[in-house]
Amino acid sequence: MTEPLNLERRAPVWEALSELFVGKELQDYDYAGIARTLRQSGYSLEELEKVLREEVAPVFRSNLSLLAIPEMEGWTQDTVVKEILAYLERERPGLSRLLSHLVMPRTLPDAATKRWQQIRVLLS
Amino acid sequence: MRMADTHTGTPASGEKRALEEALAGLQGTASQFGATCINDARARLQYARDIAAVPGELRAAIDAGRISVSDAAAQASALRNRIMELARRRSSPTARAYAMRLKREGRSVSELSEKYARQLYGNTFSALSEQRQTSVFKEIIQASGRPDEGVMRLAQQLGRAGRRLLLVSLAVAVYDVVEADDKPREVMRQSALAGAGLIGGWAAGSAAVAVGVCAATAPVCVGAIAFVGGLLATYGAEASFGSLYPRPTR
DSSP states (O other), rough: OSOOOOOHHHHHHHHHGGGGGGGBBOOOHHHHHHHHHHHHOOOHHHHHHHIIIIHHHHHGGGSSSOOOOSSSSSOOOHHHHHHHHHHHHHHOHHHHHHHHHHHHGOOOOOOHHHHHHHHHHOOO | OOOOOOOOOHHHHHHHHHHHHHHHHHHHHHHHHHHHHHHHHHHHHHHHHHHHEEEEEEEEHHHSSSSOHHHHHHHHHHHHHHHHHHHHHHHOOHHHHHHSSSSSSSHHHHHHHHHHHHHHSSSOGGGGGGHHHHHHHHHHHTTOOOHHHHHHHHHHHHHHHHHHHHHHHHHHHHHHHOOOOSSHHHHHHHHHHHHHHHHHHHHHHHOOOOHSSOTTTTTHHHHHHHHHHHHHHHHHHHHHHHHHSOOOOO
């Protein structure tokens, strides 16, 4: 996804995808709501998965880590946008950048993987 | 790993003492990690239990007519946020840094009302009928006590890892006591090492945040300093204990 960042289009997608990292049990209506937002964005499934792995997961995965007392209800769109933009604009040293390219985009926490699979089913 | 041999003053005994100090440091750090993992796992499981209890209590209050549905939704949101804060305070400095990496305050009830109105009915909260607004409030109350089992199961893994580390550390300590010539002294030494590792690690992690060496939201920094703090405290305890209670000579 190399086109300039269209925040108006991307922000609802970021907010919806960040819901995959909350600590509460997602319900059918949560999945349906997330899928509806993603569908309305007009991004393809591949583009959405890239956004999930490269933009959303690096910021929100810590909520599903072994050590976290997880946030249950997710984050407001303002918070999501602020956190992701800060992550994308952060200058990272060579090793950290290399690690984030090699490891981070490929791995999602188990809970997020299962949830994403459900969303994929709804989108396809 | 025999720790209670006599000093002979030879270079070989000096090397052996250095090795013993290094092993003592590792043992203290293992105890610290084990105890920290168990504590964090407990905090997380308690968090899950506490938030799961909220909807039942609020439903009972609604049924008894002591509170309106909208007030109950506000209380559910406030209670969940408070329980989250308390659980984070009970956690180790490293776990707290992880938890605070993202958001420091929970969502308000008005934010939740908008979110659930959109998810349930695809509309803004104010555009909903009174009946649907009540449904939104009821769902906020229900969802406040619905932790994901898979996510919460991670706490059990953490607790198991902590117990294993503590058991290994305890086994080494017991071996050292059994092998020691002066067993009461060795028991005191092992207690001092474990206590120093635990307190040192916790204190170093907390101090790193308090004095600004690490941001409160930087878990790697806090974790590294807690590790080094635990290790140094164990070394210090080993050296102090050796000065206060010298080893028996044969």
